[in-house]
Amino acid sequence: MSFISKSACLTLALCLVAGVAHADTQVEPQTAKKMLNTQSQQFEQQVVKVADNVFTAVGFHGANTSMIVGTDGVIIVDTLMGPTSAGKAMEAFREYSDKPVKAIVYTHSHGDHTGGTSAFIGRNRPDVYAAENFGSAEGVNEDLRPIAGKRGARQFGRSLSDEEKTNRGVAPANTYDRDRGEGFIPPNRLIPQDGLKTTIAGVEIEFHRGPGETDDAIYLWLPREKVLFSGDNFYQAFPNLYAIRGTGYRNVMKWSDSVGEMAKLKPHALVPGHTTPILGEEKSVEMLSNYSEAIRSVYEQTIAGINAGKGPDLLAHEVELPKHLQDKPYLTEFYGSVPHAVRAIYSGLLGWYDGNPSTLSPLEPKLKATKMAELAGGTAQLTEKMEAALAAKDYQWALELSDHVKWLEDADRKRARQVKIEALRGLAAREYNAPNRNYYSSYANELESGQLSEVWF
Numbered sequence: 001m002s003f004i005s006k007s008a009c010l011t012l013a014l015c016l017v018a019g020v021a022h023a024d025t026q027v028e029p030q031t032a033k034k035m036l037n038t039q040s041q042q043f044e045q046q047v048v049k050v051a052d053n054v055f056t057a058v059g060f061h062g063a064n065t066s067m068i069v070g071t072d073g074v075i076i077v078d079t080l081m082g083p084t085s086a087g088k089a090m091e092a093f094r095e096y097s098d099k100p101v102k103a104i105v106y107t108h109s110h111g112d113h114t115g116g117t118s119a120f121i122g123r124n125r126p127d128v129y130a131a132e133n134f135g136s137a138e139g140v141n142e143d144l145r146p147i148a149g150k151r152g153a154r155q156f157g158r159s160l161s162d163e164e165k166t167n168r169g170v171a172p173a174n175t176y177d178r179d180r181g182e183g184f185i186p187p188n189r190l191i192p193q194d195g196l197k198t199t200i201a202g203v204e205i206e207f208h209r210g211p212g213e214t215d216d217a218i219y220l221w222l223p224r225e226k227v228l229f230s231g232d233n234f235y236q237a238f239p240n241l242y243a244i245r246g247t248g249y250r251n252v253m254k255w256s257d258s259v260g261e262m263a264k265l266k267p268h269a270l271v272p273g274h275t276t277p278i279l280g281e282e283k284s285v286e287m288l289s290n291y292s293e294a295i296r297s298v299y300e301q302t303i304a305g306i307n308a309g310k311g312p313d314l315l316a317h318e319v320e321l322p323k324h325l326q327d328k329p330y331l332t333e334f335y336g337s338v339p340h341a342v343r344a345i346y347s348g349l350l351g352w353y354d355g356n357p358s359t360l361s362p363l364e365p366k367l368k369a370t371k372m373a374e375l376a377g378g379t380a381q382l383t384e385k386m387e388a389a390l391a392a393k394d395y396q397w398a399l400e401l402s403d404h405v406k407w408l409e410d411a412d413r414k415r416a417r418q419v420k421i422e423a424l425r426g427l428a429a430r431e432y433n434a435p436n437r438n439y440y441s442s443y444a445n446e447l448e449s450g451q452l453s454e455v456w457f
């Protein structure tokens with residue numbers, strides 16, 4: 001049985017899938033590469049003139065930074081990860097205006113939007129605007145630093161070789177991160193719940209609170225220029241409603257609502273937090289409306305399924321984008337993934353328990369592995385099935401079987417580890433969801449180099 005995303009089918013005529021694909025985002029290796037290469041054009045380094053007085057620097061780091069030129073100064077929206085890349089973006093901006101920086105705006109508190117501030121400011125410290133609850137959004141619990149660091153590195157493919165690297169879904173694969181956060185300057189002008197309308201350097205500007213990817217998200221509206229800065233609640237890829245590096249619940253319905261509010265402004269230009277700006281009212285409004293609808297639909301389908309008594313494993317395979325949205329390139333699952341979103345909504349609202357009494361107290365993994373071997377007719381037969389799955393490129397099944405074989409003391413556990421590595425690489429090659437792809441490849445490398453303990457393997 002083959003599950004290929006219909007969006008991939010329709011937009012890229014990629015319906016010829018041989019072998020067995022297990023997720024919506026699995027296609028033929030060459031197709032996956034081609035799709036990711038196309039997506040990489042979304043963050044090629046350039047400065048885009050969004051309006052006569054608005055410029056957006058794309059591809060100087062993972063996120064975008066923008067400059068709004070006013071009468072006696074400029075406003076900078078988001079400041080990248082660190083001063084090195086921010087400095088380069090500022091240099092590029094200086095071709096368009098040499099006026100002093102009057103204000104900095106953080107669309108939200110993530111490090112890739114806030115770490116390079118010092119590179120934008122001169123002797124006079126400008127006001128720094130952000131939401132009143134800036135930084136409250138998620139923040140990794142300090143207790144979880146060790147694992148959060150590892151999982152983040154896998155999701156973003158930080159340790160991958162140049163051949164293994166493609167991109168990060170909405171950001172390039174290679175970013176300069178050694179000065180991460182070094183240029184951060186805390187906000188001193190806090191935006192209240194009901195927003196703020198003001199004029200800075202002669203530019204009329206509206207700050208709206210718009211929770212979504214983070215609770216502390218704001219979006220910016222320039223009513224005269226009709227330019228909207230969405231922050232990370234919109235970019236050209238299916239939204240990362242859940243991040244596999246491990247994050248708390250992101251309020252999916254608020255996210256949909258915030259994007260819906262943005263559409264109502266009818267922007268003539270839309271500047272996303274990542275990926276290239278969109279010029280033109282029709283396109284901007286259509287994208288925002290469809291984005292909001294896509295998120296809402298995933299939420300509503302999941303809720304309906306939950307209320308019908310279905311668990312996350314089943315729902316993750318059932319929920320899909322509405323038919324008329326499946327061919328939209330900006331909703332392709334390069335970054336977020338529908339099945340992951342479904343699981344996040346489930347656990348975010350109901351916790352880990354799926355409601356099925358069989359899962360209230362499941363068998364201990366080693367005991368289950370022993371029983372699986374018995375079922376197969378013995379350890380040798382279970383191992384054969386695992387090898388057969390790998391040979392048939394049924395990679396997900398090979399992975400699942402290797403996770404049983406690894407516990408069996410009379411098994412060739414080294415071989416099971418090798419099968420897991422090869423299955424992960426098989427999945428990675430076929431994967432166009434960048435976080436999944438990076439995670440599979442990184443994990444395979446860690447297994448191969450012996451970095452992972454027996455528990456992980």
Ligand SMILES: [Zn+2]
Pocket residue numbers: 063110112113232273274
């Ligand atoms: Zn971001």
